[in-house]
Each structure stands twice: as C-alpha cells, then as structure tokens.
Amino acid sequence: MKKIFIFSFCLLTSINSFSQKIINRDPQIEALVKQISSDSLKKFDEKLVSFGTRSTLSTTTEANRGIGASRQWVLSKFKEFAKQSEGRMTAVLDTFTLQPDGKRIDKTIAMANVMATLKGTDPNDDRIFMVSGHIDSRVTNVMNRESDAPGANDDGSGTVAVIELARIMSKSKFPATIIFVVVSGEEQGLLGANFLAEKAIKENWNLEALLNNDIMGSNNSNETNIIDNTRIRVFSEGLPAFEMDKKVGAIRQYGVENDGKARQLARYVKETGERYVDNLEVVMIYRNDRFLRGGDHTPFVTRGFSAVRLSEMNENFLHQHQDLRIENGVEYGDLPKFMDFEYLRKNTGINLATLANLAKSPSMPQDVVLDVRGLGNSTNLNWKAPKSGKVKGYYVMMRETAMPYWQKKFFTTELKISLPYSKDNYFFAVQSVSEDGNESLPVLPRVGLRNAGE
Template sequence: MRKNLYTIFLVFCSQMVFAQTTIIRNSEIAKMISEISSDSLEHHVRVLASFNSRHTLSIDEEEGMPAAQQYVLSKFNHFAKQSGGRMTAEIEKFVIPGDDRRIPTDSPAANVMATLKGINPADDRIFIISAHMDSRNKDVMDEKGPSPGANDNGSGTAAVIELARIMASHQFSATILFVAFTGEEQGLKGATYLADKAKNEGWNIGAVLNNDIIGNSSSSETLIKDNLMMRVFSETIPAAETEQEATIRKYINADNDSKSRQLARYIKEHGERYVDQFEVKLIYRADRFLRGGDQTPFAKNGMTAIRISEMNENFLHQHENVRMEDGVQYGDLPDFMDYEYLRKVTAVNLASLASLADSPDQPLEVKIDVRNLSNQTTLLWKAPKFGKAKGYFVLMRETSSSMWERKFWTTDTSLTLPYSKDNYFFAVQSVAESGAEGIPVLPTPLFKLN
C-alpha cells in the first residue's frame, strides 16, 4: 500500500513539473506597470465627466468638448516635461463634412495627441494607443444635455493619459502616438481622419491599440460581477485584403491568422505575463456584434488594429440620459466604475505597448519550404529592416488551437523542426537584446529558390 501511494505521489509530482511555466518579465516594464495608479485613473475620469457634455458637436468653451480637449492637452504637455524633449503634444483640428446623418453641416473637430519620439533614427514605426473622448446621450444628436461619459469613454481616455504619464520618461526604439479621438459616436470621424492621414502620408503604423469602454466590471441583466477578464477584438478576414492575399490565405488555410489576430494573441500573452490574476479573452470578431469602434478605419486602410474592451458591459450606464427611473439610476456616471479593474486593463496596454515599441522590426520574407514532401518543417526568413535582432522565436500551434503553444529559439535565419506542416501552424518573431518580442509573422509557401 505504501509503495502504491509513493508511486501515485511520483506521478502527481511529474505532472506538476510538466505543467510548470516559466514567466520572464522585463524589469523596466514591470516597474512601469507598478506605477499605474487607480487613483490617478479615477481622477481623470471624474474630471472628464465633470464637463457638461463632451458631445462632438458641443462648442461650449467652458463646459463642452473644447474644454475637455484642453484638459487632455494640459496633461500631455505636463508629462512632456519629463521626456527630455522627445514628447510633444497638440490639438489637431479638422473639419467633419456634413453627412445628413449625424453631422448636420460641416463642423469643426479635433483630436488631442501626444507624440513620444523613438530613439532609433532608422526605426520609422509608429504605435498608436487610442481612445475616443466624446460622449453621448440616448439621442445621439443631443449636444447640450448632460452626458458625463465616464466609462464610454472617459475610461479609455484616462488610460491613454495615464500611459502617457508613465511612458514619457522612458525610451523606446519606435515612436508612440497617444491619441484622444473625437467624433466616434458620430461615425468614427476622428479616427477616420487620422487613419486616412497616416495612409496618405505613408506612415509606417506598427499597430493600433484602441481602448473603448474599459472601466466597468459588472453587467446589466445577467448581474455578473467579474474583474478578472477583459476582451480583445480582432478581425478574422482583413478588411483591406487584396485578391492576391485572399488567394494565399485560402491556399494555406490561414483564416484565423490575420495580422490583427496575431496582435491580439500578442496582447494576451504579454498582458497575462505581467498582470497577475487576469485573463485576456480573444474575441474572434472585429468588434461587438454589429457594432464598431475607432480601430475600424485603420483596419480598412490595411493597418494592424484591435479593440480592447471590458468583459461585461452595463447598458444601464451606456448611451443613457442621467436620470432616476423606478428606483434605478441610469447614466454613465463615475460612481459605477471599477477603478482597480481599469488599472488592470491599463496595465495590459502598457505591457503590450512597451514591448512592441522596443522590439525589432518583423523578420522579412518569412517562408515555409514546400519544395519537397517531408514530415519535417523548414522555415526561412531574412533579418528585420531595422532594429537588431538577438535571435528569433519560431512559434508552433496545433491547427485547432487559438494560441501559440511552443516557442523554438534560434539565432539563425532558418530552422528545421521535426513536426509536419500538415498538422501545425508556424510563425516567426524577432527578439531584441532586451528580450522584447515583435508581432509574429505567418510564413508563405516557398516553391522554389529565387
């Protein structure tokens, strides 16, 4: 009996060892995350909610959108003093053309932006962290009624402000653009303006992390209360996919491997690496059912973009006029938010953004060798255009798995693995000297040598 118990104990221990996972955290990123303050986030939300209306068409200089924009700009300018001249801030004004829908006539608008310049002159990538700061009531055209917009989307705007505060004093290879959009509720106007500008001017957009409704942890109707999960939405079939890209996607069965989906997996891995007792849920939709957000115009322009959102929405406090009705308080008020939850979501953003901005560029010409039938898989690639790669991870997962399951390290630009390409998906990512990992790249078939 004692021998049998000992055998069971050994089996149990071996299973425990097999299940162990090594978590390596970059100390600088971990320190930045520790500096995120729920009190600071709450302060920004309450200030933003104190303006009578942040409706896009509100022109009240004291209690409307212009006043709120000046508040965000003042925060960015204050943080810029800690950047050694690398951060600049501005209110970029533009005109929204009348559309006979939610914009009656041509109307003035503006995005508030802070640019943290990267330290590598050869690295022209720009990583955008964004949220919309405009709010609305039940009537989307009500520009004068009180619309505090604490969670939608004071929460996302507060996260962008807090990230700018912490990251301003740190150095990154690539440039980070912190943006508070306007016009989201009127048809994604501010994001469309910036996405079109980025495309027309040829910006090298590394990724767009859009935050929208991220500060509530309890749902209406279902009465779920859970501050342990958040959602990342990513498109399945790229909105800007070309005919040639569609042909390759179908040929290699890569329907679950858009660039935005790779970014979503990246955020899940890095968020859960740095934020304890928190799960990042991958939602295989570009946004919530039949709804959209400011990541959409960037995706339509062929850029890698995702939406970050809370797990459980409360519709008593979203797109509702502030009122008490049958003993129930309606309206998007600051008191209904969970600021510790908002801190966690902000931390996931920071972990991902800091890693991305300090990573090398993606490996080039990533190929999977299909010139001969083989039960082995050979991948080949070229070094990144800029940023020194200490080495590369070749990632592997079963075709039924949502996340990459294994990482194989190499300092070469090719690797042969004893796993059949019939049964697995593969990708390659660059790794910096600091350990910062880039977004994985899915290989395309190599039929012959060039």
C-alpha cells in the first residue's frame, strides 16, 4: 500500500487551538543566514550616505559625490565579492541613456543598473532568481540634484541588503542563477527597473521570482508612534495585470483570484523566511504597493513576472523624501541615526533564506492537473516531473478556500495523489522537493475535464 506522509503547518489557527509545529532547516541556508552582519550593513549604509546625494540627476563625473560615484562603489564591492566565487560571479554596470521627458528627466542622462550575476552550477537549469534595491535618493523636490539626500533608508536599506547578500552568497554554489541588482532612477519613475524588466523580456529570461527591497530599515512610525522590529511587510498583487483579459474567465470560474504568481511568491516568502529568521513575522499585504507610491517590482509584475515588494512594517515619513532640516524641534531627513540595523539584519535574512531555498530547489513540477471528470468527495491530482534538479518527491499543498496560507502538506514520491478531501472545498498546489528538502514555487493545477486523447 502506498504511503503518504502528512506534514501539518499551524500557519493560521484559531485562538483556542494549538498544534505542534516542526521546523526543519537546511543547515547550509541556516549557516548563511547567520553570517548576515548588522555591523556590515551599517558600514555599507554609511558609505552610501557619504556620497552626499544619489539623485538620478546628480553628477556622474565627481569621484566622491553623486550617483555616478555611488554606482562605481557598489560595482567595486560586487567585483570584490566575485573574487571569492571561483569564477561563478560576474559584475557589470548595465548602462543606457534617457532623453528629457518633460516630467522628471530634464536633460539627457546616463543611466546604469549595477548587477552581479551568480551563475548556477546546473547547466540544465536556466532559472533566474533576482533580488533588488534602488540606489537613487531624493529630497523634497525630486528635481533637486544638488542638496544632500542621504537616503539611508530609502533606499539605502534595500541597496545595502543586496550588497550584503552578494557578499555572503557569492561563496556558495546553487543549481540556479541568482542576480543581485541595484537599480537607478526609481524616484524619477521606476526607470532602471523598467529598462531591466524589458531586457528580461527581450532576452527571454526564465525569471521565476523577484524580491524587491525598498525602505526596510527603520522600526518606528510617525503619527502612530509604533515601535516594532518584529514584523516586515510583503506586498503582492492578487489578480494578474499581465494578460488579464485571457485569464479572467478561469479566475472567476474556479475562484482563484487570490492565487496569482505574486501572491504565491508572497506565501513562499512568509513560510520560508519565518523558517530561518527568528523573532520576525512576515505580514502579507494584499496590495501590489502602498497608496500613492510605487516600487521597482511593478514593471516586472506588469510584464507577467512573479515579483513582490518587501518593506518595513511602520514607515516614518519624517525621514523619507525630506530636505534636511529641524522645524519646531522635529528633525527631518533620511539619516543613518534613524535606522535599526538589527532589524535590517533580520529583514535581509528573509531575502537570503528565500533566495537560497529557491535556488537549491528543483524546478517546478510540470503540467499539474486536477481531475474533475466525475462527481465525488475526493481529489485526484497528477503531474509531470520538473525539467531540472534532483527530486526527492513532491509536496501537495492544501488550504480551505477562505484561508490565506497553505494549511497542510502531503508528501509523495509519485507523480499523482488521491486525497480524501473534496476538490470543491479546498485549493491545492504542488511543489517539487529536493533531496535537502528545498521546495520549488508551488504550481496550481489546471482543471482537467477530459481523458487524454478525447
């Protein structure tokens, strides 16, 4: 008789219930997370601030000031880390030119994203996982290119997190490729991210996930005066922006409006991040971004990629997009002294755990099908093996339709499963699992109405 191993996760329980939860950590990933240093992050952040301003419109010719100098410094760090990668990591300035647009670009400017690519070790695995932050900063007037704009948190925090991830992960081997990117032009309209997303389309990248980090290093808010370094937000789109007209029928019929690519990635970030980072809760926000704001994940989302934004739980707007000043005894400005680098360490760990677990996993199972040919109170699923990676088996994930997180996982070594749960009452998905227990992103099944060949 076939054995099915069941793992129950108490991700969401009622207030009166309690169940045991076993946490299994990959020793390699656990060791990498422990290497993240709040002192290292602080050192990198203070160096970024030392360039005075990193406005997209600022100088590119001075050695120690402006966007040009700061990009060259990040490139030098990536190249330094590449030396410990045994040739797997390369680093470049990915340059392009923009003309005046009558909006936030008032002259021809030389743009550049700073990219470090850690090539995967499996030649049959073409998957790419990417992590990003934006290097540019601003003051109150987005066109002000001269005044000091420290940008310690917006988005020095995301930038130094990417640098720290490159420092640590460059020494390790992963089957899939990881790209560490610091983009320019976010404050002028997501310019660097738009360029990069379009490049991914043109070059046919198999980009499976993007983690965008923006404003993730402060633990307190203005107005509400909440101080909390135990939670981080992950923003994710629900309904897909890409080719929505082609998908809306199936979404309505099968009720999967809460199961788009970004939402699945957000669930993965929560489960995996909390597995490896203690005393930190990943809070899923069911929006692509905040009101009146935008982030560098959006150009990827709108092109059909799976992308999410990670941000601190309680933003302080006294220290974002502000001229440096003191008014009525209140200090304004995005300075390092308003940062919590221990909080940033934990938030960086969420990124590392997610990236490493994804890059070590097999690719996703193929052609996952939910058999609905007959009436009944059971569920039958089948699928095909992934294109790459060594597979120990598969997790079949299950949750009630009104639940935000996966509630149960069933492990099987076969390419099919029959479960005594009604397909009408639950959502299901399937993950490939490596020999070390690393899970791929989940795949929702397509609905199979006929036998093959009919």
